[in-house]
Amino acid sequence: MTTVLISGLGLIGSSLARIMKKSDLQPTILGDDPNDDTSQFLLGQGIIDERVTLLKAASRADIIVLAGPVSVIIDQLARLANVTLKPGVLVTDVGSTKTQVMVASQPIQKQHVGFMGGHPMAGSHKTGGRAGREDLFDNATYFIVDGSQTTAQTAQFKACLKPAKLRWVNVSAKAHDGLVSEISHVPHVLAANLVNTADHQLKHDSVGLSAAAGGFKSTTRIAGSDPTMWTAIMLSNSEAISEQLTTYMDQLKQIQEAIEAHDTEKIYQFFAHAKTVRERLDQGEKKQ
Ligand SMILES: NC(=O)C1=CN([C@@H]2O[C@H](COP(=O)(O)OP(=O)(O)OC[C@H]3O[C@@H](n4cnc5c(N)ncnc54)[C@H](O)[C@@H]3O)[C@@H](O)[C@H]2O)C=CC1
Numbered sequence: 001m002t003t004v005l006i007s008g009l010g011l012i013g014s015s016l017a018r019i020m021k022k023s024d025l026q027p028t029i030l031g032d033d034p035n036d037d038t039s040q041f042l043l044g045q046g047i048i049d050e051r052v053t054l055l056k057a058a059s060r061a062d063i064i065v066l067a068g069p070v071s072v073i074i075d076q077l078a079r080l081a082n083v084t085l086k087p088g089v090l091v092t093d094v095g096s097t098k099t100q101v102m103v104a105s106q107p108i109q110k111q112h113v114g115f116m117g118g119h120p121m122a123g124s125h126k127t128g129g130r131a132g133r134e135d136l137f138d139n140a141t142y143f144i145v146d147g148s149q150t151t152a153q154t155a156q157f158k159a160c161l162k163p164a165k166l167r168w169v170n171v172s173a174k175a176h177d178g179l180v181s182e183i184s185h186v187p188h189v190l191a192a193n194l195v196n197t198a199d200h201q202l203k204h205d206s207v208g209l210s211a212a213a214g215g216f217k218s219t220t221r222i223a224g225s226d227p228t229m230w231t232a233i234m235l236s237n238s239e240a241i242s243e244q245l246t247t248y249m250d251q252l253k254q255i256q257e258a259i260e261a262h263d264t265e266k267i268y269q270f271f272a273h274a275k276t277v278r279e280r281l282d283q284g285e286k287k288q
């Protein structure tokens with residue numbers, strides 16, 4: 001019987017637990033989270049089998065999944081270097097950034113513990129264990145950054161998540177952080193900025209944001225995400241995010257100039273290119 005310890009039983013940790021419970025391995029799941037409501041709820045639902053604390057229960061686990069905010073994952077990796085783990089244990093994480101996590105995992109890797117960086121590319125703006133779902137990651141990409149894990153450990157982890165039919169993609173930590181900055185971190189900055197700017201500009205307008213149609217709402221859905229989690233991500237991937245924001249501002253300036261100059265062709269091409277790329281994204285989703 002496989003024992004999995006999940007630390008951080010929020011949206012992602014509890015979704016992983018739900019999926020693992022559906023897998024053929026049917027692991028025993030030990031759950032660690034300071035939130036009493038979340039922990040009691042998941043125990044009551046049979047999604048976790050036992051409430052534990054990470055450092056006390058770490059030695060019982062075959063797989064340890066760190067699923068708290070990135071700053072917490074980094075701190076836990078340092079602490080795990082001071083406890084005795086089961087021989088053959090796999091430690092992995094789900095954090096949205098990978099360079100700092102891989103650096104923080106060095107002490108346990110040096111102790112010959114199998115460590116693998118991980119990041120499921122699915123989720124939502126919702127938080128907490130009650131919001132988790134067993135279909136949250138269905139057909140999604142799951143990034144793996146190789147550390148000291150063995151092939152057998154990777155295979156066992158993948159087997160635990162088999163019901164989600166994930167697309168596993170191996171990537172370096174640097175390439176990962178550059179890519180997710182572009183497709184996830186910068187978009188979250190922009191969504192929050194759209195909301196904050198509109199709120200500021202319209203503060204004396206009696207109708208204001210209440211008139212927003214679906215376009216504003218769908219563009220800014222992710223502005224409803226958890227500020228604690230996103231602060232940790234910004235601090236952990238600041239270089240790539242800052243660099244890409246500079247590019248973004250240059251592009252914005254160009255379209256601003258085209259609009260001011262009434263450059264019909266440039267404005268048309270701007271929207272036509274975006275429409276083609278966006279439609280291709282939907283086609284890809286339909287094929288999966
Ligand atoms: N929300 C999303 O869509 C995605 C998030 N991620 C990453 O997954 C991780 C978790 O995110 P969510 O589940 O969305 O957040 P969440 O806010 O739903 O859950 C985080 C959980 O961690 C717990 N926690 C906080 N400090 C802790 C500690 N010291 N020890 C143990 N547990 C602790 C909280 O009580 C909470 O239950 C983050 O690192 C995030 O970057 C990755 C993919 C998607």
Ligand SMILES: O=C(O)C(=O)Cc1ccc(O)cc1
Binds near residue numbers: 122125222
């Ligand atoms: O809500 C959404 O659509 C997201 O983009 C979820 C998300 C948040 C953080 C990640 O690291 C990956 C996915």
